[in-house]
Amino acid sequence: MTAAFTRAEQCCVAVAETFRGNGEILANPIGTIPMIGGRLAKATFAPEIVMTDGEACLIENVMPVGVADAERVVGAWNPYRAMFDIVWNGPRHVMMGATQIDRFGNQNIAMLGALDAPKVQLLGFRGAPGNTINNRTSYWVPSQSPKSFVAGVDVASGIGYDKAAALGQRAARFHCLPRVISNLGVFDFETPDGTMRLRSFHSGVTVDDITAATGFELVVPDDVGETRAPTEDELRWIRDVIDPNGMREQEVPNP
Numbered sequence: 001m002t003a004a005f006t007r008a009e010q011c012c013v014a015v016a017e018t019f020r021g022n023g024e025i026l027a028n029p030i031g032t033i034p035m036i037g038g039r040l041a042k043a044t045f046a047p048e049i050v051m052t053d054g055e056a057c058l059i060e061n062v063m064p065v066g067v068a069d070a071e072r073v074v075g076a077w078n079p080y081r082a083m084f085d086i087v088w089n090g091p092r093h094v095m096m097g098a099t100q101i102d103r104f105g106n107q108n109i110a111m112l113g114a115l116d117a118p119k120v121q122l123l124g125f126r127g128a129p130g131n132t133i134n135n136r137t138s139y140w141v142p143s144q145s146p147k148s149f150v151a152g153v154d155v156a157s158g159i160g161y162d163k164a165a166a167l168g169q170r171a172a173r174f175h176c177l178p179r180v181i182s183n184l185g186v187f188d189f190e191t192p193d194g195t196m197r198l199r200s201f202h203s204g205v206t207v208d209d210i211t212a213a214t215g216f217e218l219v220v221p222d223d224v225g226e227t228r229a230p231t232e233d234e235l236r237w238i239r240d241v242i243d244p245n246g247m248r249e250q251e252v253p254n255p
Contacts, residue, residue, distance in 0.1 A: 005230045007183065007255060008033065008248035009238055010202050013230045014186050016041040018138050018179045019093060024048045025136075026058075026086050028094040032251045034140045035065050038095070039242050040234060052078060062237075066247050087127075090174040093136040096128060098180070100153045101139055103195045103216040105160030105177040107132075108153035115155055128158035136176045142251050144182035146215035161194030183252045184210050186227055191219050200227040204255060 015037025019027050027049040029038035042049050043062040053059045053072050060073040078086075086092050099122055100108035107128060113119030131137045137158060141148050156163060164171040180187040185201040197219035201210055203226060211218055230238070238248070 003230070003232045003235055005203075005235060006249060006252075007202055007204070008252040009230050009235060010227055011181060011183060011252055012037045012040055012238055012243075012248060013234060014179075014181045014200075014202075014227050015095065015140065016044070016046075016234075017186075017228065018095065018181070019046050019049055022046065022049060022093050022136070024050065024091075026050050026052070026092040028052070028092060029140075030094065030096055031140055031142075032065060032247050033142065034095040036238060036243050036248055039063065039065070040237055043237050043242070044234060050075070056080070062242060064241060064245075065243055066245050087130060087134055090134055092134075093138065093178070094127075094131050095138045095140055096131065096158065098139040098141050098148065098158075100148060100150045101141065101180060102150055102153050102160065103218070104162040105139075105158075105180070105189055105194070105196065106153045106156040106163060107139060107158035107160070108155055110155050110157045112154055118154075125157045132158040132164075132175060132177070133171055134174050136174070136178055138177065138179040138181070141180065141182040144184045144210070144213045146213065149182075149214040149216065151216045161189055165194070184213060187218075195219060197221065198224050200225055202227045203229065 011033050015034050019041040027038045029035050039062045050058050056079050057074045058076040058078045060075045063070045063072055098107040109123045110125050111118040111122055164175040177189055184205050186199040187196050188199050191197050
């Protein structure tokens, strides 16, 4: 019998799965549920991935999120300047947020509105252009709607498959968008034209729910199924070790 789990916990497992089979790379999940999922992967099926403490060290142990005095086992010093050596050489999988994402995987975290008259200032381009050219880049969207899954982003911070194709060999070396995970489901771009495809839907969600929350035509396979449920061991890691304060439930409340 599968143990009871929340939507947030299933999202954490979906994030963890993005790092399965990546090998010995730097895993850089950004945000609460991405960090929980990345640390869950390291704690269970992907001990070879390397993670940071969010500051200037690579750590060996699985740290809890949101715990200021948590013990850390430092494996190496990783100051800001050294981070770019990793970024530019490709052995990294980053999971970023996306205020907007379109059918080709173009991501916007910079601004909303027209480029010459923006309505809302967001984070800015940040590291998104370099990440998507140099590293595997997945995305986390905690509240999927037609405003976040859009027909076209207002500005492309991170480039999708259409823009990467237009760049040709300049983008061919490392550009890869393995997954998009939202509070409703899991998506990829494993289609002939590099457009977004529904990979799985979370428990309690229907395909109709997902298409209604998507502002473009989504590829939906006939055999699409439910996102994998957490195992009892994974729930123990999430609840007792990685997120003892339940921060995951604040990001994705249980429906």
